[in-house]
Amino acid sequence: MVQEIGIGIAGLGTVGGGVVEMLRRTRPLIRSVVGADIVIRRVAELDERRLRALRIGRNIRAGSLEELARDPDVRIVVELIGGTSAAHSLVASALRAGKHVVTANKALIATRWRSILSLAIRKGCAVGFEASVMAGVPVIRALEQGLAGNRIRSILGILNGTSNFIVTRMAEHGEEFAQSLSEARKRGLCEAEASLDVDGHDAAQKLSILGSIALGKWLPPALVFREGIRGLEHYDLSEAREEFGYVLRPLAILKVRDEGVEARVHPTFVPAEHPLAAVSDEFNAALIDCDAAGPIMLTGKGAGADPAASGVVSDLIALARAVAGHERGLPPLPRAPAPGTPAVVPIAEVENKFYLRFSVIDKPGVLSYISGVLGRNGVSIAGCYQRGRSMRGSVPVVMVTHEAREGNVRRALAQIDRARSIVKRKTVAIRIEE
């Protein structure tokens, strides 16, 4: 007789529905991999129509989150309700009741990393969150297991598909931000409230999770510097490509340095031949530089019901194998977080090349003024060009700097932008990653 492993699912929205369908579709496969069936024993979902649409039958109990966390027939709780407050209560209750947990909730994992993992380790339970970053692309397993033993030097990620879709479209279709955003909405790539995506919150939470694994220490999302893509203009994407061969990507960057870690999310120019330049539209990628394995890149769809369900089901299978194999077998589990948080290098001390676009009146001495201020602030210029065409009464002067401390660049730009007699609007500054 085939053994059965009972699970409970909280939240049957897009991802939850995808998980239910995938578990049905892959039953024979799961039986062969796990040696047991994964059986849904209980769900918690307020919307009755969803239960009917998914043909959740009478043999499956439906009820509150608390009942789910306490149901003795449920060995693994799948949290897919989103948000952090109720989700945290559910996860904590489930762990306290000795159940394993699987979640796709990046906000929850990123903001409650230490509390959730400490509780899980204390209770000997596992928390699977493969789907929380890059959905079905197994980047969590790669970092935690496949690259275990490597010191991670850096992670460059395209972790928010909506932002990547928007900047790809701006560059390729000559659109401005608002147009591309509305196209993303039309295609269902974007929530009504776009801020989570386009202001970098989503990517910062995902970088927090990858960083916490890589560092073995909780990197709270609040420590991640964050700048969104709202301010971008088509002009700069197009000029940087034509004049300097740069492609814009919404990057999440972790760099491990002797002085501390850089952790930042911002639109970034990369050379057209950079591996991340080839990752376009809504695709996600993580380029992980390891001391032994070298640079490793993972690419794929970072969102959608099926990809997210794939990540959740892979965790379910891993946990079910542990449960089926031996009651006290060690399930996959991130290592216990070291105390404290990593020292994060302040953004002002981060060094980057910059793309700068000044909007100035067209008269002699302007270029010399700008380069003078930059030079006095220790920012040296690698390339510069000025084209005759006037934009809103001013001409654009575009420069690319050598590596410069961000604090110096900001100080120089603040001074330049104060010179209202020659500078017509705020200077555009975009970081470059070679």
Place this chain on the structure above:
Amino acid sequence: MVQEIGIGIAGLGTVGGGVVEMLRRTRPLIRSVVGADIVIRRVAELDERRLRALRIGRNIRAGSLEELARDPDVRIVVELIGGTSAAHSLVASALRAGKHVVTANKALIATRWRSILSLAIRKGCAVGFEASVMAGVPVIRALEQGLAGNRIRSILGILNGTSNFIVTRMAEHGEEFAQSLSEARKRGLCEAEASLDVDGHDAAQKLSILGSIALGKWLPPALVFREGIRGLEHYDLSEAREEFGYVLRPLAILKVRDEGVEARVHPTFVPAEHPLAAVSDEFNAALIDCDAAGPIMLTGKGAGADPAASGVVSDLIALARAVAGHERGLPPLPRAPAPGTPAVVPIAEVENKFYLRFSVIDKPGVLSYISGVLGRNGVSIAGCYQRGRSMRGSVPVVMVTHEAREGNVRRALAQIDRARSIVKRKTVAIRIEE
């Protein structure tokens, strides 16, 4: 007191040396991840100089492979001697003695898949072979665990770095095969005997391993169709790029179809915008198309002491965690292979677009003859051009076909190549993957 997990290493060549160094370097990390130390108790290596160079001390026993397999202080045997005969004896003895095994030996795993895995499962032991394909890039874990629950539709891999280096160099430096091969040798990317790499044996073994995991059934390397890169000429790489926008890559291809699986290794043209076109030089990649997670790509260095050591150490850490967590905990293990081997579609029945270069004398009627023969064999032409310049007394006529059955193409080419009065040398035929 920290627990110790004893391991034994057979073979201290490049990879073995890398493993020894990496275990030393990552001791604190391993302690935090495993909760125990991984300690080398015994080695088997005939070359005394290697023992000295690696500072293998007196506290580490040295001896024969049999002694290693039987040493009661060794919980995990690391097989790095290569070859299949002695390696198989060692692995089988170790498993019979109840030890876990880690190996980087693709030939061994590919050719003895069923016997090794069946024995391991019978003994409740695990076999880790992450390093056997793509070295440090965790593609085995991705397929086995991260994408567990997905039906794999296809795998397109660049699995042999030497071949990829050679074709990249031929295309970019205008070199012929022999020159690029000798450059690969100079850089240590190639063994003295290059056949394993350039004739596709290495890639076929790796595809066999990935395919066996994806299919849940042993796909022996002998069932993989294999064509090497020796016959390639710079002319075709350059023309296909200029005229049709194709880039040549040495692909390993698995496609799961209703009628059976396609399993083949051959040089292949892909469009310049294809994700695998961007994977150049000695880099490896696997593009895995999954029903739920969508297309996932992993890229990285597929060879070298450190990348291979990274794969081996990741397996050691996973097994050590299982050993340390609970003596009878379930270690990571591929599922038991289903009986039999998959039905493989004969190469003659595989459909592809083809790049064809005919070397013909320059006289009226030739083009019509060629297209006539192709047409009568059901091969239709998508594009064609002929340039005036003469090569060795003949002019090249280049065609790209629509999708055509390989058997039909071969039959047509055999007929055309027999027409010695107009065809001056064997027609070049290279498959295209869009």
